[in-house]
Amino acid sequence: MLQLQQKVSRENLKNGEVLCDHCPAKCCRYFALPIDTPDTWEEYDFIRWYMIHGRVSVFVEDDTWYMVVHADCKHLGEDNRCGIYETRPQICRDYSTKDCEYDDDECYEKLFETPEQLWEYAEAVMPPKPRGLRKNGQLQLPVLAGVE
Ligand code: SF4
Ligand code: SF4
Secondary structure, X not given: OOOOOOOOOHHHOOOOOOHHHHOOOHHHOOEEEEEOOXXXXXXXXXXXXXXXXXXXXXXXXXXXXXXXXOOOOOOEOOOOXXXXXXXXXXXXXXXOOOXXXXXXXXXXXXXXXXXXXXXXXXXXXXXXXXXXXXXXXXOOOOOOOOOO
């Protein structure tokens, strides 16, 4: 019979254990970069371009927009351990389990997991899209299936 293993909580770590021993290395499977807050249709379209490459999402926290690229680090081993621990980048050294995503309780102000979700949001907050294909400096923007 399949036995479900209960997730070890931070409070229940045994002596000598670290949280990372019980984690599928979540923090080594993406990176996030702050991006400019979009306030024109062209800027929303630019972010949509990021997202249509796949495995890219966008979240907003404290009014700052971030692009997240979901990609495993090439040095992450099958055992979920760092393969270059002694020479890992400084940002990895500076990261700690203190506020990490182990608990899955991240709650963002806004989270867009697909370009369609982003577009739907833009439709709600932006004035109507400009018409015309690059005429008079205007950009023609598409109607996405299921959004408009
Ligand atoms: S720092 Fe947190 S998210 Fe990263 S491997 Fe350790 S427990 Fe997992
Ligand atoms: S270098 Fe090591 S610690 Fe840093 S992201 Fe890659 S596997 Fe994780």
